[in-house]
Amino acid sequence: MSKKLSRSGARCEAFKIIFELNQHKDDVDFLFDNLMNEVPESISSMPYIKNVVLGVLEKYDELSDIISENLAGRWRIERISKVSKAVLMLAIYEIKYVDDVPEKVAINEAIELAKKFDEPDSSSFVNGVLAGVVKK
Numbered sequence: 001m002s003k004k005l006s007r008s009g010a011r012c013e014a015f016k017i018i019f020e021l022n023q024h025k026d027d028v029d030f031l032f033d034n035l036m037n038e039v040p041e042s043i044s045s046m047p048y049i050k051n052v053v054l055g056v057l058e059k060y061d062e063l064s065d066i067i068s069e070n071l072a073g074r075w076r077i078e079r080i081s082k083v084s085k086a087v088l089m090l091a092i093y094e095i096k097y098v099d100d101v102p103e104k105v106a107i108n109e110a111i112e113l114a115k116k117f118d119e120p121d122s123s124s125f126v127n128g129v130l131a132g133v134v135k136k
Contacts, residue, residue: 003041008109010045011090014052015113019086021057028053056093063089070132080125083118087126092133103134 005013017031032050035042042049056063067088068077077085091110094101107130114123 005039005041005045007045007048008112010042010048011052011109012113012116013039013042013045014049015086015090015117017049017053018056018090019083019117021053022082022086028057052090052093052098055097056089059093059097060089063092066092066133067129070129070136072128081118081122084114084122084126087113087118088129091126091130095130095133106130107134 013035017028017035020026020031021028032046032053035049036046064077067080067085071077071080080088087110090113091106094106095103098106107127110126110130111123114126118126
């Protein structure tokens with residue numbers, strides 16, 4: 001019997017696909033197939049992964065607007081790192097559209113992804129943007 005991914009692991013894989021799509025506009029089905037081949041334990045988590053990735057793609061403009069509305073001062077979405085943008089899109093999608101993910105979990109997981117994949121101070125940035133999203 002193969003191992004299963006935790007929800008955090010599935011979220012991390014979803015983040016990687018969202019990041020990849022933002023960078024290269026690859027075929028999403030190819031990325032899903034590639035994930036299942038390279039990380040076989042992801043197969044059991046594919047319903048969640050597909051749901052959030054396809055949801056982020058469907059709501060891309062709305063999520064971008066929400067990020068823009070919650071940036072401090074004169075920051076523009078074009079200035080934030082591509083990693084932070086992918087993390088924020090995933091977290092905001094979960095907060096707004098995934099019923100079984102509490103807001104605090106989505107925020108904490110986003111902070112952890114930012115710590116793992118982005119610059120040291122990006123986790124504070126992600127936390128600040130998401131705090132603004134939750135307040136509204």
